[in-house]
Structure formats: structure tokens, C-alpha cells
Amino acid sequence: MQSDKIELVCPAGSLPALKTAIDHGADCVYMGFRDDTNARNFTGLNFSLDNAKEGVRYAHAKGRKVLLALNTYPQADGWQRWKNAIDNAAELGMDAVILADPGLMQYAAKTHPDLRLHLSVQGSATNYEAINFYHEMFGIRRAVVPRVLALAQVEQLMAGTPVEIELFGFGGLCVMVEGRCALSSYATGDSPNTRGVCSPPRSVRWQETPKGLESRLNGILIDRYDPEEKAGYPTLCKGRFDVEGETYYAIEEPASLNTLELLPKLINMGIAAIKIEGRQRSPAYVEQVTRVWRQAIDSCQRDTQSFAVKPAWMAELGKVSEGQQQTLGAYYRPWK
């Protein structure tokens, strides 16, 4: 089941960001509640019930959709919190919930059969057998695929499942399979799976030293910067480390995923939706990225053959990219 038009799914970390995304051409926005039920559990971010209600009203009035991310794994002592979040999503009229935990999907499917279910990227489904498991068990309608597959692998996956596929198009790049990374809890105690955070701000320390500016995560040296270098947030997989006497970005450079040039291919493949990462980013980021991607998608859908990426788009996206660098990530196989 492929929809005619590829959907642009934009991040809404707050009500202003949500309105900005809608105003600049998002087909859907995705949001989370203000707790550990979602994978961007940061202070000052996300939605109270009242804000969520207003967000849904605003989006629906303009004919757009709202998706609710409930994509952490319910912890043993907190089932009630995740269950309530599902009930609230149904009550608020969310267009879909984005889930990772099978137990929670079972609850949602049984209790709210009309609530549309999407499989979160945190569900780590990288093959059609896994996606079909969630489809047969819980009737999921869409799966967000981890940022680890090459495009040819995505095509193979799509041939084996009736479930719609949503891909990440732009934003922060997880090098690890989402849902299968415990590096953050190893270093700090909190991870995306357990607390909805990665390299949490409360564990970050910046320190000026004679050797340079140092960033630490729970005391672990993640990077050290020379005066002329621009410092970045110490996401632990994007630090410089020593392997056999060589110091380099041993896991990944600070760079953002940008798949703008793959757009014709993604549209021809029948990808249902393109997701923009960044609920933790500002409304200004949401505005810039949504505007560029709306223009690019419209231009590409008018004429896929002669679509060309405008340098102005790349420049605009470059400004909001991590470390001002962009990559095609795993979609381009040699990256691996």
C-alpha cells in the first residue's frame, strides 16, 4: 500500500516548533509527552496534555497529521505511565502512535483498535521478517527503519512486506542500530531504551584546561578541542578516541544525515514518508529544515527526472548540520 505523495514528517519538541513545522509545510509532525515515555526526554522539551491538545487542534485545522512518539521501552515499575500515554493518545485523536515495545503494542491494539500503530526506529526492525512480525501480531501500518541499511537493502525489505516504510532524511545520525545501543547507559546510567536519553546533559561537563577545552560525560573524556576548533555536543559515539595509538573519530564524525540528493530515488521506490530528526532542536531549525524539504519534495514530485538539488538548499541545511558536515550515512554503502 503506497500513498501517492511522500509525506514530510517533521519534529515538534514544543508547541511553537509544532506550529512552525505546520506553517512551513510539514505533512505530519511528531511529538512526545513530557516524561520518559519518549526517546527525547529532555528538560524543557515536549508536551503537556493541554499543549498536545492544542497541537492536535492546530494541525488538524490545517489538514495535517500528528504522530505521538511513545518509543521507549516501558520499565518494570512504570507500565501504568506508558499505558496512560496510549490512552491519552487515543483520547486526543492522535493520527498514529510510534511504538517500540511489543507489550505496549499489544495493549494499544486490544484497547484502541482504531488507533493507528507505527513501529518506531527504536524497534530495531532492519528486515521484513521483523516488520511482518509486528504487522501480523499488532497490525502496524508503518515502520521507521534504522539508519543502518543501504538503499538496495531498503528496496529488498520493501519487497517483502506490505507495511509502509518511513526513512530518516535529515538530522542527527545514529551510527548504531537504534534500540540496540547501550553505550549511553554504560557511561552514564541512562540510555534511549531505558530513560529516553542519549549522552544526557546532566552528565556533561565542559572544562578549560591547558591542553584545550575538554568535554566529559560522567567524567569520561569524550573530546578535547584546540582553540581554532569548534566544539560540539559530547554525544559519546562522536568523540575522538585513541585506538592503537591513533587519535581520531573512531566511531563517527560529528555530521548530520542529509539525503536530499536521494529524493528522486526515494520517491520512485515508494517510500511513504521522510522523517526529519530533531525534536531537541529550536523552532528556527524546524523552520529552516521544513521549508527546504517542502520545496525539494514539491519540486521533485513535479518532475522526478529533472530534479536537481539546489546549492541554496544545501547551504541552508549545512548551517544547521552537526559540525557543519553532512553525510549520506549507510544509504551510501561505502560509508559502512
Added chain:
Amino acid sequence: MKLALGPVLYYWDRDTMFYFYDQMADAPVDIIYLGETVCSRRHLLRLQDYLDVAERLVAAGKEVVIATQALIESEYDVKTLRRIAGNEKFRVEANDMGAVRLLANKTPFVAGSTLNIFNSQTLDLLAGLGAARWVMPVEMSRAALASVLHQRQFALETEVFAYGRLPLAYSARCFTARHHNLQKDDCQFKCLDYEDGLALKTREGQPFLTLNGIQTQSALVHNLIGELDTLQDAGVDVVRVSPQAHHSGEILRLFRECMEQRVTPAQAFSQIEGLMPAASCNGYWHDKPGLEFISR
């Protein structure tokens, strides 16, 4: 409690692997997990070789489980998965929901730690599909485990990763190939050079992680030998030791002696230290950062 040996997470040459499992046939271990769980490019042992090893281990009185790859990307991976799931002789550890789909309602299976079972609802769901045993996620604490086991409806065995460098993350990218400026598709099988993985340190020399192809492990060795009594109290049925290049047999013997109360956890802990490739951590069990060590 039963004692299990996890699958070899590193890439060892063929002779080393056969020699290792010859030794394990005589080791005091109840359950042995076999198979390539990390990278499909590691081909020195094919599935048939593992099945042959499995026959020998069963003859030596071991329970054998064939473990599936954690990251299934290509059609080739899916085909291998189908062959493992369809083997009619040995129990299978499912390390991806795709594997669960192929095993569900057909044959009892082991639900691996990468399935992220964090609550009793999901545990019961998998038990209902035929999971006879589950392996707790490495991130999970003793308190969280106790809570899940208290709330669950179905009876199935609980296994805990109790010794070894922690498998923390999986990626499409191969970090060992990257270290050698090679692409993954032309990795020259550099993993063969690192029998216990490739050390990653901070810029001030603190051992932090271990690169093992597409898998990232802890630098420290997660070690719960000093906590075996608390594992027992929490309701753990199976204790897993992860293979390392040297001393795995001696480590299993120490675990066995401790489980049979011939040595105390404290004695076992002091004896195991000389056999370890790095210092101990146990933070996860205590609901702390995994790299911490909480002494009793």
C-alpha cells in the same frame, strides 16, 4: 542455577574454534550457545560446521542452542536465519524479531538479550509465542528484573549475562575496518587479528570501549561472580559466561565452584581477577552506569 557459555563474539580462526569447543566439551558447563551472532562476513565456520560441533557437544552431555545474528540486514542474512530457524534438532536463540516470527508457535526458543524485554507484558507475550527462556537485556538492573519476575504470568527460565565484555551496541558500520581505513565490504577480515577485540581508549588513556567489527563492547569485563547469591535470590535460572581468548575453561570452573558453594562469592571474585583481560565492572546490576564497580 545452570551455567551457560555464550556464543563466541570474536572472529577466531577455524582451528582455534574447534580446539576451543573440544575443551568446552569437558568444561563444567550445562548449556553452550553456538553460532555467528555479530557479522555475516565471518565465514570460517559455516552453519554446517556449527551443527557438527553441536552434535559433538550434545554427545558430551551439553544442551546446545544455536544463536542467530543480532543485525539482519540483507536477503542473505534472512536466508541464513531461515536455515537456523528451520533446523529441527537444536533449540534456537532469537536475537531479532524476524527470528521470533520464524520460530513463534512452532518450537520452543530462547528470547535473546537484544529483543529488549524490559517488562512483564512483553515477557508474557514472548512466552505465549513459545519462549522457553529469556535473556535479560544487559542494561537491566537487579531491581528491575525482580519487578518483572514478580509481575509475569508465564513460567520460563531467566538467563543473565554474568561474565564478559558487555555487547553494548551494533552498527551497520564496521569499526575494525574503519580503523584500518578499509571499507566493510573489503575488510580483509581484520577482526582475526584481535582475539579479544580492539581496545578504544580516551585521549587520556582510560580504557573505555572495545571495537569488535560492527559490535561495540565495554572495555571493562562485566563480572557478577561476586554476586551469584544475589542472582539466585533474584530468581535467575541460568548464568551466562561470554567466551574470551584465554582461560574460559578456568572461569567456568570458578563459576561452577561458586554456584555449588565450594567457594564463597568473595573468594571466587579474588581468584577470577588473574584470569581477566581487564578489570571488573558490575554497575548495571546495581542500577548504576554499567562501567562502575560496586563492591559489597
